[in-house]
Amino acid sequence: MGSPLPLDPTKMKKSNLLLVVLVLALGLVILSYQLNKEPVVDEKIVNGPTVDEPVVDRPGEATYPKVDFMYGFEFPGDWSAVPVTEFTAFYPATASWQWLKSDHPGSGGLNAGMGCNNCHTGQEEKLGNSLVSGNNKFGLEPDPIEGKEGYKNVKAQAAYDDKKFYLRVEWESERPGISHEYWRYNGEKWERWSSNKPGVLKAGKMPSYEDRFAVILDDKNVPAYDGANIGFEQVGCWQTCHNPMRNMPGEVSKDNAQAGIGKEDVRKYLLVTRTDYTGTDGNWADLKSKEDLDQLLADGKFLDLWMFRAARSGPIGYASDDWVFDYRDADIGGKNPFTTPEQPEFMFNEELLGFRAIPEDKFESKLLEAIMVKEETSVGFGPTVVPMDKNAEFKEGDIVMRRILQEPTENRKDIRAYSIWENGRWTVTFVRDLDTGNANDKALVEGNKYNIGFGVFDDHTTTRRHYVTLPMTIGIGVDADLKAVKI
Numbered sequence: 001m002g003s004p005l006p007l008d009p010t011k012m013k014k015s016n017l018l019l020v021v022l023v024l025a026l027g028l029v030i031l032s033y034q035l036n037k038e039p040v041v042d043e044k045i046v047n048g049p050t051v052d053e054p055v056v057d058r059p060g061e062a063t064y065p066k067v068d069f070m071y072g073f074e075f076p077g078d079w080s081a082v083p084v085t086e087f088t089a090f091y092p093a094t095a096s097w098q099w100l101k102s103d104h105p106g107s108g109g110l111n112a113g114m115g116c117n118n119c120h121t122g123q124e125e126k127l128g129n130s131l132v133s134g135n136n137k138f139g140l141e142p143d144p145i146e147g148k149e150g151y152k153n154v155k156a157q158a159a160y161d162d163k164k165f166y167l168r169v170e171w172e173s174e175r176p177g178i179s180h181e182y183w184r185y186n187g188e189k190w191e192r193w194s195s196n197k198p199g200v201l202k203a204g205k206m207p208s209y210e211d212r213f214a215v216i217l218d219d220k221n222v223p224a225y226d227g228a229n230i231g232f233e234q235v236g237c238w239q240t241c242h243n244p245m246r247n248m249p250g251e252v253s254k255d256n257a258q259a260g261i262g263k264e265d266v267r268k269y270l271l272v273t274r275t276d277y278t279g280t281d282g283n284w285a286d287l288k289s290k291e292d293l294d295q296l297l298a299d300g301k302f303l304d305l306w307m308f309r310a311a312r313s314g315p316i317g318y319a320s321d322d323w324v325f326d327y328r329d330a331d332i333g334g335k336n337p338f339t340t341p342e343q344p345e346f347m348f349n350e351e352l353l354g355f356r357a358i359p360e361d362k363f364e365s366k367l368l369e370a371i372m373v374k375e376e377t378s379v380g381f382g383p384t385v386v387p388m389d390k391n392a393e394f395k396e397g398d399i400v401m402r403r404i405l406q407e408p409t410e411n412r413k414d415i416r417a418y419s420i421w422e423n424g425r426w427t428v429t430f431v432r433d434l435d436t437g438n439a440n441d442k443a444l445v446e447g448n449k450y451n452i453g454f455g456v457f458d459d460h461t462t463t464r465r466h467y468v469t470l471p472m473t474i475g476i477g478v479d480a481d482l483k484a485v486k487i
């Protein structure tokens, strides 16, 4: 005698049947409520409670496949015939311009017109190892990151032809940092979850922040401040680094930045854009008049900044096209290669990829699939997303990325970057017109020498947690620290 299904109505008493119908109806009501529920966004950024140990830190435990964002790019010359120059970038901790000019034992030298290289050439490893440690003798690292390396070696090659300039750089990065901030569904709503170290670990959230390679280029030896006898040639990127910037000792609050300079924060800037340069607060709010700034710009007193962003530009074959003047910003005019939405606007295209979100415990193994591109781009990659469906079901721990990639436009599309990460090593080739014709870019001219600095970001870090080179030079067909050869 087979066991009857509990729901077989022919075998049930009427009262039992009524109960089953009621339970089913209730179930349907709950289900339809769940399906119609709108994901609610928690806009709080990572400032949670401080914990001693990271709750999760899966990065580093996985092994990663090759990442290939070359898109068929072929260098028109032969890289094996182009000389390789090695540079060492080191961790600067909080050594700001204001520190260098005050408590730094070399401040007298700087006042006398000397440059960093007069005293520190060849010391990069030593400097970096000292600065990355919580025991730095000048107290320059108040919040060390465990296991962080003090320096990073960079191999660089440069070349040019009649129209274009090519820079190829190689450095080690344990994990391909091709992921950036994301939203996580907590079972009820979407939350901003991932961000950069070390803050994100203290908040008990997941580190996820892109690897980057930045190039700062100077053609006018922009003075370190009004009337200075030193400029980018002597002091390099340090002339852009000040106490009031994000994650620096004198960090300015959002409200104050808004009131003072009409921005949400203080980023790299040049003291020549300020009316004074002597304040320990970096004179961040003392902006010169619009006429004075326009004049400086017309005189070329700004720095060009190129940035390969492994999550926000590399996957579609670009570097972001930025500049440093009164603020660090994208070139004026056009769209960035990425967006910065305040809501999860997109989910993955399930028809194309087989998923609409990535479960967090699969995040590392699905890194390469976790790239959200809004539209078809010039390299043929995308779209990979569809608009967020408010009725779609998500599970706790589901992830969608925050930054959505898009084809950059106008003045922000000048720099292509083709990249490969393999066996713990990035190789990135920047390609740009020698002269873009854009007022926020520096033109490169055969026979000239330029000042240049590199910055390398890895290990889910940002702002000051990068590696920086001492000032160096690049020659377009002429001798320099890095010589670009004609192909």
Ligand code: HEC
Pocket: 092, 095, 100, 104, 105, 106, 107, 108, 109, 110, 114, 115, 116, 117, 118, 119, 120, 126, 127, 130, 131, 136, 137, 138, 140, 234, 235, 236, 238
């Ligand atoms: C006139 C020589 C001189 C010049 C120029 C100079 N420095 Fe220094 N710097 C020193 C000396 C000396 C020390 C102390 C070294 C020590 O105690 O180990 C020092 C220390 C430092 C430290 C701290 C190192 C540590 O171990 O914590 C940093 C960072 C630094 N210098 C960066 C720079 C930068 C960047 C420049 C250029 C903008 C520069 N210095 C220019 C002489 C100089």
